[in-house]
Amino acid sequence: MSPLTPQAVTKDRVQPGETIEDEGRVYAVRSIERVVSVLNLLQESIDGVTLKEVADAADLPKSSAFRYLWTLEKSRYVERDTDSGLFRIGLGFLGMQSRHTEVLRERVRPSLERLRDDLDETTNLGLLDGHHVIYLEIIESRRSVRLAASRGTHDPLHSTALGKAIAAHLPEDRVRELLSEAGMPSRTAETITSVDDYLAELAKVRRLGYAVDNRENEPDGRCVAVPILGTRLPAALSVSAPEARFSMRDVEKTARTLIEVAGQITLSPTGTA
Known part of the structure; x- marks a missing residue:
């Protein structure tokens, strides 16, 4: 040399x-x-x-x-x-981690499909992307009236169950920074628009193990989500449905199922379990 x-x-x-x-x-x-x-x-x-x-x-x-x-x-x-x-x-290395993201999506999809079949409601996989949540996978309910976004679209961190489930396991200063960047616009009359109230909500999420969007992102929608803590990616699973047929009792029962599913999901550096 x-x-x-x-x-x-x-x-x-x-x-x-x-x-x-x-x-x-x-x-x-x-x-x-x-x-x-x-x-x-x-x-x-x-x-x-x-x-x-x-x-x-x-x-x-x-x-x-x-x-x-x-x-x-x-x-x-x-x-x-x-x-x-x-x-x-x-996530600054998300481009390098694209394989991890794809592996996570592939591993989660069968569980989302089983949940959709059991509940007949839409199931989702979300990931923190900048200061929003991106939908990596969506398995839509077969019902004619359903609550579903589109794969690849973004939703706010502050008004969604997916966003709350992810944010609850981020450092508080990081959460404050994300909220400052994105703002906390009122999506419905139920949307949390105060940082302090949102942080209190995240404490509740950590205590319960799951997050709820109770008509906060859509006026007639309800959603429950849990974080996927077995991966290096800030991701979460959720079930969403029209609030008329998804009671809070259903939410609690569904949350227990989601927690079990999320606990089975792991991701190694090579993309295998």
């Missing part, structure tokens, strides 16, 4: 096998090397890593490691689990 002189760097392209050196000094940027070390560590982890593990991998004090992670989190390249405090790869 032949070194390059400063004069050689002015060439249009670097030849294979060449390194860039100046009087014996390799042109490596230490801060970038540390970021790469952090991202490599996160990429190799399924469940997430601790702040100490990040500090050790990057050869940094914990205070400095936290600043690196905070910066990466602001750009959505890192996410922090509020319950465990562990750090994971974020």
Whole structure:
């Protein structure tokens, strides 16, 4: 491997096998090397890593490691689990994680189809995409009157059960940031439009294990959702139906079924269970 002189760097392209050196000094940027070390560590982890593990991998004090992670989190390249405090790869790498997303969709679809057949109502798989929820999969009810979005469309985080189920497991400062970016417009007379009220609702979601959209996104719609906590993606499952035939008692019963289904879904780095 032949070194390059400063004069050689002015060439249009670097030849294979060449390194860039100046009087014996390799042109490596230490801060970038540390970021790469952090991202490599996160990429190799399924469940997430601790702040100490990040500090050790990057050869940094914990205070400095936290600043690196905070910066990466602001750009959505890192996410922090509020319950465990562990750090994971974020949605900034969604393009790289497209295979994980597709594997998740493939794994969830049979469960959504069984739920639709059992309940005869629409079932959904949603994922956090920017400051909205995107529908990755929708299995529509066969009934002529049904509540269903379209695959690939977006809905608000603040007025949907899917959004609440996902947001309940994000850091509070991240939730506040998302709400600030998207706003909290009133979709119906029941929509939560206050940040404090929404955060209180998320606490309820964490306590119950499921989220409810009770005519908050559609005036005649009701939906129940649960987070999929066994994956590295911020995703959730839901069942939606016209509120006239989906009582709150039905919601509670359906939520228990959804929790069981979500608990069976896992995703490894290779896309297998």
